Amino acid sequence: MERILIVEDNKTLANLITKKLQASLKFEVDIAYKLSEAKLFLHKYDYFITLLDINLPDAPDGEIVDYVLSKGQHAIVLSANIDKEFRKKILKKNIIDYVNKGGVDDINYIIHTIDRLDKNRKHKVLVVDDSMVFRKQMNGFLKNLFYNVYTVAHGEEALGMLNTHPDISLVITDYNMPVMNGLDLVYEIRKQKSKNDLCIIAISGHQDEEINALFLKYGANDYIKKPFSKEEFSCRINNAIEALENIHIITNHANRDYLTGLYNRRYFYDSMQEYMESISQTGEQFAVAMVDIDDFKKINDKYGHDIGDKVIVHLAEVLSSATSYRDLVSRFGGEEFCIVLKNINRYSANDILERIRQEVASYTLNLENEKYIQFTISIGATLHTEDTLDETINLADMMLYNAKNNGKNQVVFR
Secondary structure (H helix, E strand, O other): OOEEEEEOOOHHHHHHHHHHHHHHOOOEEEEEOOHHHHHHHHHHOOOOEEEEEOOEOOEOOOHHHHHHHHOOOOEEEEEOOOOHHHHHHHHOOOOOEEEEOOOHHHHHHHHHHHHHHHHHOOOEEEEEOOOHHHHHHHHHHHHHOOOEEEEEOOHHHHHHHHHHOOOEEEEEEOOOOOOOOHHHHHHHHHHHOOOOOOEEEEEEOOOOHHHHHHHHHHOOOEEEEOOOOHHHHHHHHHHHHHHHHHHHHHHHHHHEOOOOOOEOHHHHHHHHHHHHHHOOOOOOOEEEEEEEEOOHHHHHHHHOHHHHHHHHHHHHHHHHHHOOOOOEEEEEEOOEEEEEEEOOOHHHHHHHHHHHHHHHHOOOEEOOOOOEEOOOEEEEEEEOOOOOHHHHHHHHHHHHHHHHHOOOOOEEEO
């Protein structure tokens, strides 16, 4: 488990921060009350983050900050000193943040910041600017916030990088660049990716207010005017990423089944419409299968709905693990699921569905008090030909009906 080091001579405050950190985040926490103790910890461990009091008994003038930074550690400074000039002096160092020790709200802010930094490691950021100095500066700022950073010199390189790394979360672009300026880049990006998929922040020293407005009209999420402080930059970047994450959470809730995490019926039809349009010229084949748990009502009646839910969740896990990332698995409702196996022939599709049926039939769900339950599924499937999607699903449903009538626990493929 990763670790956090707190260097704070106020034992009550150090213990309070530790208690709140351990209750909120999954980190081991070490406490040092002076510089000499911190050196021992830093010799033994690498830390995800260090929280540093600026005035210690054996380091009253902030020596701890320079020492920790010299060891390549990330630092957040804690201080009761509210002098603006002192604050500016400390912020010029390569620290992440400067936090006043004012009370519980400040501790909550520290925890939120560490949580944000932890999440930032999942995100890729692309910096686009023709100035090597600026690219290096932004690269340093962003890496200190734990982002994965790519840098390029102009818009065309940026578009190529986005094609290579489609999971980039944020693009930071300058306005004046050769080959393709920032406005044109934003315009081109927004042809492919919406604000729900990717954040764009424009950065420029241009004095024309119309340029600022055009960036926003073309699809930028925010605009930062040069010169800017490190604090402003960090806050705007983190706020943009957090907003994107919130959009993804909301979208995920709208598209996913609450119990299994599989896609719901609405997403299924939206996704399939896009897929069928994309393969309309290629003639790619796909199979549709309807899956239903046999005698599910009896399971609920005998064991209760909580056990019934566990059966549904297990089946969802089997369906997800047995299919490709390109395939589509959806819970249509109750104990009924729909699978789309893409770019496949009849024989391969039948083999996959038969393996799914066998895996479910051989599984034993352990209950309390040494009780267990086994269950089976029936599957009806067909290849999509010239019919509409609804007609293909109806045919698969008819095959499922036949599987049920023929004794259940089988695959009927037409």
